[in-house]
Amino acid sequence: MKHLLVCTGLLFAAATLVAQTPPPKPPPASPAATESITIAGNAITIKYSSPGVKGREGQIFTKDGLIQKTHKSYPVWRAGANSATNLHTDADLTIGDLAVPKGDYTLFVDISDPDNWTFIVSKATGEWGLRYDKTQDLGSTKMIMSKPPAMVENLKYTLTDLGGSKAKLTLEWEDHSASVLITVH
Secondary structure (H helix, E strand, O other), rough: OOOHHHHHHHHHHHHHHHHHHOOOOOOOOOOOOEEEEEOOOEEEEEEOOOOOOOOOOEEEEEEEEHHHHHHHOOOOOOOOOOOOOEEEEOOOOEEEEEEEOOEEEEEEOOOOOOOEEEEEEEEEEEEEOOOHHHHHHEEEEOOOOEEOOOOOEEEEEEEEEOOOOOOOEEEEEEEEEEEEEEEEE
């Protein structure tokens, strides 16, 4: 009888603890991501949030698509989700034909022509991604467009070492792939 009471008490205590444990949080809709590379001894890092297509293929970059509907600054897009996409560089860079001194920046992309993007580097930092102020632009450069081999579900930045002091930044999402060359000085 004593063992039955002890077991019943332990079972009750365990059930009470389990009932008070909050359920695990679901993963964020647009998880945080980081892409980094070291070129010629200097780190380049991009921090962004990675949204998913989630069944909206063909409806992301169109004139009446998701980005236009959710961004007041359309056709300029934060090139990610949630807070603004950030670039940190330990060295002076040339991105495309744009000189970028070492430091911290916010990245945007002009997608007014969904098949010809313009990469924008802003001097403003620490912003939520929906705010874009053209007066803060360091400058912009054209991106090289292509199609990924398959639909890209989650937005992805890739930094690829091309040897020496060169790299390539690629941004892929849905059925778009846009890249720009980087030179470290």
